[in-house]
Amino acid sequence: MQTPWDHRYAQRTQRMGSSAIRELLKLTEKPDLISFAGGLPAPDVFPLEEFKAACIKVLDQFGPQSLQYSATEGYLPLREQICRHTNRYGISINTENVMITSGSQQALDLLGKIFINPGDRILVESPTYLGALQAWNAYGAEYVSVPSDKDGMVTDALEEALRYGPKFVYVLPNFQNPTGVTLSLERRHQLVELADRYGVPIVEDDPYGQLRFEGDHLPSIVVLDGQYRGNHDHCYRGNVIYLSTFSKTLSPGIRLAWVVAPPEVIRKLVQAKQGADLHTATFNQIVAHEVSRGGFLDQHIKLIRRVYKERRDAMLAAMDRYFPPEVDWTQPQGGLFLWGSLPENLDSKDVLKQAIERNVAFVPGEPFYPNGGGHNTMRINFSNASTEMISEGIARLGEVLYEKIKNT
Numbered sequence: 013m014q015t016p017w018d019h020r021y022a023q024r025t026q027r028m029g030s031s032a033i034r035e036l037l038k039l040t041e042k043p044d045l046i047s048f049a050g051g052l053p054a055p056d057v058f059p060l061e062e063f064k065a066a067c068i069k070v071l072d073q074f075g076p077q078s079l080q081y082s083a084t085e086g087y088l089p090l091r092e093q094i095c096r097h098t099n100r101y102g103i104s105i106n107t108e109n110v111m112i113t114s115g116s117q118q119a120l121d122l123l124g125k126i127f128i129n130p131g132d133r134i135l136v137e138s139p140t141y142l143g144a145l146q147a148w149n150a151y152g153a154e155y156v157s158v159p160s161d162k163d164g165m166v167t168d169a170l171e172e173a174l175r176y177g178p179k180f181v182y183v184l185p186n187f188q189n190p191t192g193v194t195l196s197l198e199r200r201h202q203l204v205e206l207a208d209r210y211g212v213p214i215v216e217d218d219p220y221g222q223l224r225f226e227g228d229h230l231p232s233i234v235v236l237d238g239q240y241r242g243n244h245d246h247c248y249r250g251n252v253i254y255l256s257t258f259s260k261t262l263s264p265g266i267r268l269a270w271v272v273a274p275p276e277v278i279r280k281l282v283q284a285k286q287g288a289d290l291h292t293a294t295f296n297q298i299v300a301h302e303v304s305r306g307g308f309l310d311q312h313i314k315l316i317r318r319v320y321k322e323r324r325d326a327m328l329a330a331m332d333r334y335f336p337p338e339v340d341w342t343q344p345q346g347g348l349f350l351w352g353s354l355p356e357n358l359d360s361k362d363v364l365k366q367a368i369e370r371n372v373a374f375v376p377g378e379p380f381y382p383n384g385g386g387h388n389t390m391r392i393n394f395s396n397a398s399t400e401m402i403s404e405g406i407a408r409l410g411e412v413l414y415e416k417i418k419n420t
């Protein structure tokens with residue numbers, strides 16, 4: 013529908029339109045619907061008591077300072093804590109390498125702001141995180157997509173894609189959103205080396221790395237890059253911009269995340285952030301630092317892993333039991349999501365319409381493909397429903413899928 017405002021909007025808003033799928037997902041806001049659509053962490057593991065105690069302590073101890081404006085780079089003790097956490101994994105960084113952001117989503121937007129000119133190409137896995145596409149579409153990004161399989165981004169296809177001269181490579185190495193797949197160690201090394209050879213930076217988005225339920229921890233790309241080029245004087249000056257967040261370990265509502273990058277990139281991001289929001293909420297930063305210190309966060313993450321593993325197991329078992337044999341799905345070793353593939357002749361948007369009638373929902377996969385495709389794919393979240401709800405929801409979805417396959 014046209015409005016009198018339309019001709020006033022900047023050109024960059026043209027790719028911000030609301031999608032058919034978002035309209036469909038509005039229908040999922042029914043009370044008795046079992047939703048596997050969102051990417052919400054389980055609210056039952058939010059550390060409410062610890063937050064309550066920390067809020068009171070911070071107000072008592074810090075007084076007005078906790079409610080005051082503060083540095084754009086972020087609260088220094090929190091940045092120091094992030095350095096200690098990062099340094100445990102075999103890379104040596106200092107606080108000049110770290111900036112706090114209001115969620116990783118803000119970091120993605122700021123990266124768009126400092127790097128992307130209209131028409132610039134970004135190399136992405138296909139499918140990839142929708143929120144990054146939404147952030148970068150507004151800056152006029154185009155995408156070169158590289159397919160992924162059960163070991164993540166197919167690095168054999170990467171070299172060809174790098175020849176298009178992308179501004180950077182965007183990769184989600186651990187329990188990727190949307191597929192739940194993890195980039196293998198061999199491919200991580202290949203990615204670091206190829207990106208270096210072609211002089212293309214890497215943006216590593218890692219909200220889920222801590223949420224591994226099984227298998228060995230794999231070094232992140234920034235760590236491998238630091239080792240590859242030799243990381244001296246406790247400062248990282250390599251080729252990777254690393255993003256992570258407290259959203260999936262403490263709480264998404266506090267909007268707290270961080271970037272690790274070479275100091276000059278951090279300085280540019282700080283300038284961009286000043287124009288966006290001056291700084292991330294002072295109170296939230298001090299409270300999160302208070303909650304997570306003294307080993308609490310490590311302990312808490314163990315609880316989250318246990319709960320999510322149970323839910324993942326319940327979902328995989330229910331899929332084995334209730335899904336038709338024509339449907340495939342990934343087996344994530346961590347994170348929040350798995351990814352289903354239906355027979356080619358099915359469209360997951362049609363399946364969703366019918367699923368909503370049966371009070372169950374998921375996200376159709378198409379929007380995660382920046383250059384089209386994926387009409388027969390679906391993202392299914394397992395973190396935000398009890399094991400009983402998961403079993404019931406997957407049984408309902410299984411019925412819909414059997415019917416669709418029979419009638420299409």
Ligand SMILES: Cc1ncc(COP(=O)(O)O)c(C=O)c1O
Nearest residue numbers: 051115116117141189257259269
């Ligand atoms: C891959 C990825 N990047 C970034 C984000 C945004 O996270 P935050 O809550 O820190 O903004 C998400 C959230 O789900 C995500 O899955």
